[in-house]
Amino acid sequence: MPVTDKIVEIGGAALQTQAFGDPSSPPLLLIMGMMSSMLWWPDRFCEELAAQERYVIRYDQRDTGLSTHYPQGEPGYSFSDLADDAMGILDSYGLETAHLAGMSMGGLIAQEAALRHPQRVRTLTLISTSPLAVEGLPSSTKAYREHSMAAERIDWSDLRAIADFLRRDTAMLAGIRHPHDAEAASVLITRDMARAPSFASATNHFALVSEEEPARLQASDIKSRFL
Template sequence: MNPVGSSRVTEKSVDVTGAKLQTEAFGDPSGPPVLLIMGMMSSMLWWPDRFCEQLAARARYVIRYDQRDTGLSTHYPQGEPGYSFGDLADDAIAILDAYGLDSAHLAGMSMGGFVAQDAALRHPGRVRTLALISTSPFGAEGLPSPARAYQDHSAAADGLDWSDPGTIADFLRRDCAMLAGTRHPHDAEAASGLIARDMARSPSFASATNHFVLPGGAEPDKLRASDLRMPVLAIHGTADPLFPIGHGDAFTKIVRTAKLHRVEGGGHEIHDRDIDDMVRAIADHTAD
């Protein structure tokens, strides 16, 4: 993680039901709040510093956090998550409570986009807008499958020794390369550095694999993106190999309040060269 720039940054450990969550806030607390929710196995470090700083520079109060089993938040024994997917959504609302926020804009990346949708569907009064990056509409069916090459890569994970840090790091480096887009060159050195920092920061990185086996929660079958009523912005790379662009486009067909912001040649990532464009889109979307 690069050194934090001029944005005012504060850290806070938040108590939620059964866990502690590490959070970090950028900018002026009087600005419109934007809560960032990262994806599977990824701590808040995967929200680039520059992304957070630039959004804060646009007068937003930006909060990122480590979900359970990532970073400095509570970890559980590998293969035994003491929480459900629904708990992750409730965690987002608990963070708003801890910061004294009646409501906030939520931005979710990949699995974090599903968490954000879950939170918005079950706590609609707490969510002003949704910005959903590289994800898919909750409860949608018939959407495109991941690229075949990515499916083969993902299937290989089943045979890995997830207790070995070196094995995990090697797989994650390959994963970042597989998820890269086509417009910009993949920065393998930067990805490797981020993975190393993320693993070094976590007391039990292998526990992040609990995200693969989470139970759904209270009533997951009843939650549908079509029931979202707040403004929704889908930000999606046209070369995303995990959730092809059809997933981003589906939001505009399923959710009447949704708009699609296409990242031409973008993959399943927040590439440094796309940050300016993505921040501008989110700032416009969250203008109170």
């Protein structure tokens, strides 16, 4: 199965992308969540999607993987820029439209991209995320919220401490249908951290979602664009 790598220049940033499968197949852009590079879309997952006649593209968000990194605490981009990045990647691959799939924060990015460019989005697949402008949904568990807040106390220059936090995070986020594979998660975390020139820069994503989120859009605005 053909796998190609490509660096895409968008808005002053260089984004590392990777494509699986036949470019003539229907395109699917995978958008990963907070602090996570494209590696969190597993290789096998991408390969199996491509085997189902999809042209699969994954990429490193800004401040992750091999894409452009910014000083910790000083993201040189906005949340809307991340949505524009998704469309810019389609442009770079010569794609007028694509299916979008977003995980967690990637789901919010996919939704904003679809709201701003509905003519370019064939379908939306949203995983472990929330719909924009909808309130009152169940929140995460108390245990996970406490775990997340512990990130503020981590020394983000200590790679061992970061890896330990991420290993706990993957265990807490694991589903109940399949056993958590701690060894595979540890290998992935090690591989992910080794690719990033400054893994601490990924904490810039926290600042993006703590400011003005696209979720502030009105439900009526969303309906008017899609219905």
